[in-house]
Amino acid sequence: MSSTTQTIVAARTFGSEQVSNLRRRHAYGRVFEALGLAAIMIGLLFLVVLLFDVIVDGLPWLRPQLFTEFPSRFAERSGMRSALQGTFWMMLITAAIAFPLGVSAAIYLEEYISRDHWYARIIEINISNLAGVPSIIYGLLGLGLFVRYMGLGRSLLAGALTMALLVLPIIIVAAREALRAVPSSQRQAAYALGATRWQVTRDHVLPSAMSGILTGVILALSRAIGETAPLITIGALTYIAFDLRSPLDIFTVMPIQIFNWISLPQREFSALAAAGIVVLMVVLLTMNSLAIIMRQRMRKQW
Amino acid sequence: MNLTQKSRRLDEVAISVFLFAAATLSILTTFGIVGVLIQETWLFFQQVSIVEFLTGTRWTPLFVSKQFGVLPLVLGTFLVAIGAMLVSVPLGLMAAIYLAEYASDRVRAILKPVLEVLAGIPTVVYGYFALTFVTPLLKSVFPETQTFNAASASIVMGVMLLPMVASISEDALAAVPRSLREAAYGLGGTKLEVSTQVVVPAALSGIVAAFVLALSRAVGETMIVAIAAGQQPKITFNPLQSIETMTAYIVQISLGDTPHGTIAYQTIFAVGSLLFVLTLIMNLISYYVTRRFREVYE
Numbered sequence: 182m183s184s185t186t187q188t189i190v191a192a193r194t195f196g197s198e199q200v201s202n203l204r205r206r207h208a209y210g211r212v213f214e215a216l217g218l219a220a221i222m223i224g225l226l227f228l229v230v231l232l233f234d235v236i237v238d239g240l241p242w243l244r245p246q247l248f249t250e251f252p253s254r255f256a257e258r259s260g261m262r263s264a265l266q267g268t269f270w271m272m273l274i275t276a277a278i279a280f281p282l283g284v285s286a287a288i289y290l291e292e293y294i295s296r297d298h299w300y301a302r303i304i305e306i307n308i309s310n311l312a313g314v315p316s317i318i319y320g321l322l323g324l325g326l327f328v329r330y331m332g333l334g335r336s337l338l339a340g341a342l343t344m345a346l347l348v349l350p351i352i353i354v355a356a357r358e359a360l361r362a363v364p365s366s367q368r369q370a371a372y373a374l375g376a377t378r379w380q381v382t383r384d385h386v387l388p389s390a391m392s393g394i395l396t397g398v399i400l401a402l403s404r405a406i407g408e409t410a411p412l413i414t415i416g417a418l419t420y421i422a423f424d425l426r427s428p429l430d431i432f433t434v435m436p437i438q439i440f441n442w443i444s445l446p447q448r449e450f451s452a453l454a455a456a457g458i459v460v461l462m463v464v465l466l467t468m469n470s471l472a473i474i475m476r477q478r479m480r481k482q483w
Numbered sequence: 484m485n486l487t488q489k490s491r492r493l494d495e496v497a498i499s500v501f502l503f504a505a506a507t508l509s510i511l512t513t514f515g516i517v518g519v520l521i522q523e524t525w526l527f528f529q530q531v532s533i534v535e536f537l538t539g540t541r542w543t544p545l546f547v548s549k550q551f552g553v554l555p556l557v558l559g560t561f562l563v564a565i566g567a568m569l570v571s572v573p574l575g576l577m578a579a580i581y582l583a584e585y586a587s588d589r590v591r592a593i594l595k596p597v598l599e600v601l602a603g604i605p606t607v608v609y610g611y612f613a614l615t616f617v618t619p620l621l622k623s624v625f626p627e628t629q630t631f632n633a634a635s636a637s638i639v640m641g642v643m644l645l646p647m648v649a650s651i652s653e654d655a656l657a658a659v660p661r662s663l664r665e666a667a668y669g670l671g672g673t674k675l676e677v678s679t680q681v682v683v684p685a686a687l688s689g690i691v692a693a694f695v696l697a698l699s700r701a702v703g704e705t706m707i708v709a710i711a712a713g714q715q716p717k718i719t720f721n722p723l724q725s726i727e728t729m730t731a732y733i734v735q736i737s738l739g740d741t742p743h744g745t746i747a748y749q750t751i752f753a754v755g756s757l758l759f760v761l762t763l764i765m766n767l768i769s770y771y772v773t774r775r776f777r778e779v780y781e
Contacts, residue, residue: 203673210675217581220574221649224598227642231604231612238615285505293499300506307510313696313766314759315703317730318516320737321755325519329743346512353509377491379498407605410705410730414737414751436607436706443611443710451615458608469603 235462239455247456251422252438256449261457263421264438267337268464270425271434272402274341275348280398282345283352284387287394290353291360292382308350319347320414328415335416338428343411348401355397359390396475403468407461409436435461520759523752530746536753542716542732544750551750553757555716559726563633563640563708564701566722570641571697575648576690582649583656584678595650602646610710613639618711625723631713634722640707644697651696655689656682688776692769699765703758705730729758 250260290301323343333339363386371381387394412434419441421433435457442454528536531551539552578598582591617635622628659682667677683690713725714735727735733751741747 206673206676210673213675213679214581214585217577217585220577221581221594221598223574224578224601224642224645225594228597228601230616231608234612234616235608282505282508285502286509289499289502289506293502304506304509307513309770310763310766311509311512313699313762314516315700315705315730315762317703317705317733318520318755318759321733321752322512322516322519324737325523325752326515346515349509349512377495379495403603407607409605409607410709410734413734416737436605439611440607440706440710443607443614451611454611455615458611461605462608465603465605 232462235455235458238452239457239459242449242453242456243459247453247460252420252441253422256447256453259442259450259453261435261438261460263423263425264433264435264457265460266425267417267421267432267434268406270337270428271341271344271432272406274338274428275344275405276398276402278341278345279348279352279401283349283398283401284356284394286349286353287356287360288382288387291357292378292386308353311350312354315410316347316408317410317414319343320411322346323411323415334429335418335431336429337425337432339415340412340417340432340434341428343415344405344408347408347411348405351401351404352398355400356390356394359393359397360386362393363389392475392478396472399468399472399475403465403472406465406468407436409434409440412437413440435464516759520752520756523749524756527746527749527753530749531753540718542727544747549746553729553754555718556727556729556732556754557757558718559633559712559716560702560708560728560730562720562722562726563636563712563728564698566633566637567640567644567701568694568698570638571644571648571701572694574641575645575693575697576652578645578649579652579656579690580678580683583653584674584682598646598649601643604643606643606704606706607710609639609643610636610707613707613711621723628723629713629725631711631715631725632723633712633726636708636712637722639711640701640704643704643707644700647700648693648697651693652686652690655686655693658689659685688772691776692773695765695769695772699762699769702765703730703762705734709734729754733758 246258246260248260248265249262250258251262252264253259286304290296290304294301320343323339323346327333327339327342328335331339333342367385367389368381371385376384417433417437418431419433419437421431425432439454439457439461442450442457445451536551536553538554539550540554541550541552542555543550582595586594613635614631617638618628618630618632621632621635628634663681663685664677667681672680708728709731712728712731714727714731715725716727716732717724719726732754736747736751741751
């Protein structure tokens with residue numbers, strides 16, 4: 182019922198006192214609605230100011246050297262070549278580890294055991310707990326397990342393994358959702374033709390679910406690409422002045438390079454950090470757009 | 484049974500074993516985290532009494548006279564986290580009520596994804612913004628503001644958490660059955676009265692769970708505080724001062740050259756264990772609140 186009709190009804194039924202009372206209650210309502218919209222607008226305004234601030238600060242430093250040069254103690258000569266390489270290889274190795282493991286886990290939980298199976302329930306609770314663990318704790322895990330115990334040192338591989346464990350829960354959850362969206366009629370049809378469980382999964386369920394799974398993987402990686410804390414904890418360095426040659430090399434990544442530039446006292450480095458942030462945000466935006474496009478393609482299928 | 488059938492059956496078994504192992508990895512991760520934390524923390528408590536750690540008020544592990552009272556770090560953490568909650572709770576709840584009760588489908592379809600962008604921005608970017616934009620702004624209003632201070636970290640973190648609070652609360656509000664709203668309208672309630680006196684109370688368990696989850700995220704958040712809140716472990720309730728949080732301390736030690744096996748190396752695991760336990764408790768509370776106090780309709 183609209184507020185005017187409500188007021189008219191009230192006017193017919195009651196006296197003027199109730200009418201003015203009702204008007205006041207609706208006025209409160211409009212104030213409240215404005216406040217709700219304002220809350221969202223504060224968030225959006227913050228976003229706009231943040232992006233504007235970063236772009237204004239960083240634009241003068243968005244120059245070719247940013248991509249081709251190694252970090253230096255002179256801002257004019259500094260770039261994030263080693264950080265770009267580190268981020269690229271780190272994402273590649275992280276994906277190569279987390280994608281097959283995450284999808285396998287999801288397949289097991291969705292296709293091989295029932296959702297009510299006690300083991301599926303335990304893993305589900307465990308995964309939701311892992312999702313709440315602060316990322317810096319994963320860094321301590323990586324430091325204790327990969328850097329020290331497995332003796333990988335402060336290497337790219339140790340960092341990628343840590344990141345893989347960090348994004349694994351995200352990939353498992355996304356892949357499970359994608360698998361669940363495949364209609365069971367597809368499975369039944371394949372079983373009826375005599376296919377084994379793995380044949381059904383590999384040839385029918387997985388291809389149908391793949392775009393959904395890949396969307397989840399891209400979103401998980403776009404989370405990992407901005408993660409800084411766990412890599413600082415395992416000891417990723419900020420000053421790397423050589424090209425990456427092997428997964429066992431020490432390394433740096435974009436957010437760590439940015440963090441390093443922020444913590445230097447000179448103003449130029451702060452602007453350089455802003456330029457680095459612009460690059461990082463463009464990469465993130467590209468990845469997220471890719472995920473959105475894939476999600477829409479997936480919707481068309483069913 | 485012919486040979487191909489036999490080898491196919493073997494393949495099936497091998498594959499299901501591999502899939503099982505992959506699923507089990509997530510449980511091993513939890514064991515790995517707990518194992519690594521316990522191992523180093525146990526070594527730490529060989530040298531420092533647990534009572535001193537939990538009740539001491541001075542944290543100076545890098546000084547010559549070392550003191551290991553973790554309270555300054557814990558209170559610094561909660562100073563920032565509660566500040567962040569003061570921003571994200573009212574804004575997030577108002578945004579959720581607006582999106583669930585007032586906004587048309589079209590408006591919601593535009594505003595929600597844009598708001599979600601805030602959640603996808605890397606925390607190091609928020610840290611930069613806190614230090615280079617919010618802090619100077621605070622200084623111009625309160626001249627006594629220190630370069631590194633809890634308040635700017637709180638404000639920025641609060642906005643970062645806004646989409647999380649808003650989206651979980653909105654889910655809870657949207658789950659309240661329509662019949663409840665209709666009944667309240669039938670009794671003559673205005674939209675405001677229906678929203679705040681019927682829908683919000685009915686969704687309260689989900690909303691409280693969202694707040695607790697956000698608090699847990701704020702306590703574990705690292706880069707914003709490492710960049711903007713400072714490295715001075717001290718007990719203060721003045722948000723304009725420099726403090727140090729648990730996470731910022733772990734970053735501080737990790738950046739330095741701390742050899743394995745020293746007490747300073749072990750402190751980050753001790754602090755990490757405490758952080759892990761605190762966030763775990765909050766996550767469990769959030770889980771429990773959703774389960775236990777959910778109003779079940781129909």
